[in-house]
Amino acid sequence: MGNKKILYFDRTTEEFKAILLGHKPSGFDLYFWHEMDDNERERILPEVDYLLAATHKTGEEIFSKAANAKFFQKTGIGVDHIDLSSADTYGFPVSNTPGANATGVAELTILMILALYRKLPLMNRTTKSGKWEMWEHRPTSFEVEGKTHGLIGFGNIGRQTAKRSHAFGANIIYYDAFQAASEHEEALDAKFLSLEEVLTQSDIISLHIPLLPETKGLIGKQELELMKQHAILVNVARGGIVQEDALYQALKERKIAGAGIDVWEQEPPQVNNPLFDLENVIATPHIGAGTRDTLNRVLKTAFQNILRVEKGQSPEFVVNNVKQPRERKVSTE
Known part of the structure; x- marks a missing residue:
């Protein structure tokens, strides 16, 4: 069985990308939405196991196509950029990272x-x-x-x-x-x-x-x-x-x-x-949580939650009405 796939939606700098990859657990591959063209995005969305984002606006267009993703992990607290009703409709738990920032x-x-x-x-x-x-x-x-x-x-x-x-x-x-x-x-x-x-x-x-x-x-x-x-x-x-x-x-x-x-x-x-x-x-340009220290805490919490779900447990810090991770629907191996 190959590595599990995590799709990260926000733009990154090379330094920030290195930090993300440094926190990524073994056994997972991290894909970057903004490094893909439209065809690559259409191909990868049904294949990924986990959705990860900071401030990317996310709704039905994403949830409806991520057929095999288990849940959506937000890095940070605010979820006003996420359509929680759409997440409910498509059975996605949405978690944030309280306290880390x-x-x-x-x-x-x-x-x-x-x-x-x-x-x-x-x-x-x-x-x-x-x-x-x-x-x-x-x-x-x-x-x-x-x-x-x-x-x-x-x-x-x-x-x-x-x-x-x-x-x-x-x-x-x-x-x-x-x-x-x-x-x-x-x-x-x-x-x-x-x-x-x-x-x-x-x-x-x-x-x-x-x-x-x-x-x-x-x-x-x-x-x-x-x-x-x-x-x-x-x-x-x-x-x-x-x-x-x-x-x-x-x-x-x-x-x-x-x-x-x-x-x-x-x-x-x-x-x-x-x-x-x-x-x-x-x-200032929305930098309240904009420190290396906060980033390390947030990513640690986010990836720990993904590991938790991968082990068969329910995600923590769920903010919508769906509490259990979704089951994988089809094999893409």
């Missing part, structure tokens, strides 16, 4: 908070241009200690962020669809409040929730108007959660002090996105 996203959140509070991009640019603005920005620069950090979403990533913010001396409050276990609250002296209370009481607000129908456009004009004028907003969750037009107006009119944006309504965003013109915005 929490440290990277939490650290980026703290980095953005500090950079906004100390105007780091501005200071870097003006200093290199020959200006010596040693005193000009002190009245509008801040420390984290003693501030109230409101987290919207208190799962793995939210709690890891709160842990770091609490270490800086921030007071932790949070809103989530579900109140956290008491031990999590006690460890961080965190207080569970309503969304409105978090918005009105926080000096720092960071988002750590999935993009769902009920969270799409959650932060709009009304919510931004509830925030303090000196408050900052950091979005490392999903772009569709924040209404960008409303955020632009709030920032331009200085109704809030600043924003760190790692995720966008459209990715990549248009080059003329008006948020790019604002000095009080830090923009």
Whole structure:
């Protein structure tokens, strides 16, 4: 019997490809979607045993043709790019890798908070241009200690962020669809409040929730108007959660002090996105989990789950309604 086949859907660099291959278990071959032409894709899809992707948009076009694939493994957390109803229809369990990216996203959140509070991009640019603005920005620069950090979403990533913010001396409050276990609250002296209370009481607000129908456009004009004028907003969750037009107006009119944006309504965003013109915005290209350390954890979890299924067990971390791996339908040997 030949090696099992894993099909990876996202684009890779040579360095990233080497990391993927380094994590691949023995007894498996890894194929790369973006290295194939259309005919090769049509040929390989019915043959592969496992589907693996990070952010590739996946739906019926893939699920309907992957006749022998056992399940779909997502690297990372968010599954808004996967048509879960289609996965259900074609009998695919869809798994993610919870917790593996929490440290990277939490650290980026703290980095953005500090950079906004100390105007780091501005200071870097003006200093290199020959200006010596040693005193000009002190009245509008801040420390984290003693501030109230409101987290919207208190799962793995939210709690890891709160842990770091609490270490800086921030007071932790949070809103989530579900109140956290008491031990999590006690460890961080965190207080569970309503969304409105978090918005009105926080000096720092960071988002750590999935993009769902009920969270799409959650932060709009009304919510931004509830925030303090000196408050900052950091979005490392999903772009569709924040209404960008409303955020632009709030920032331009200085109704809030600043924003760190790692995720966008459209990715990549248009080059003329008006948020790019604002000095009080830090923009990054969805790199919350973009570290070598996170990648190693995510791939380890993903490939361990594939090995689990290959041994006849059910996949872990399934996010849709199908819990058991599919049976192979035809032989392609």
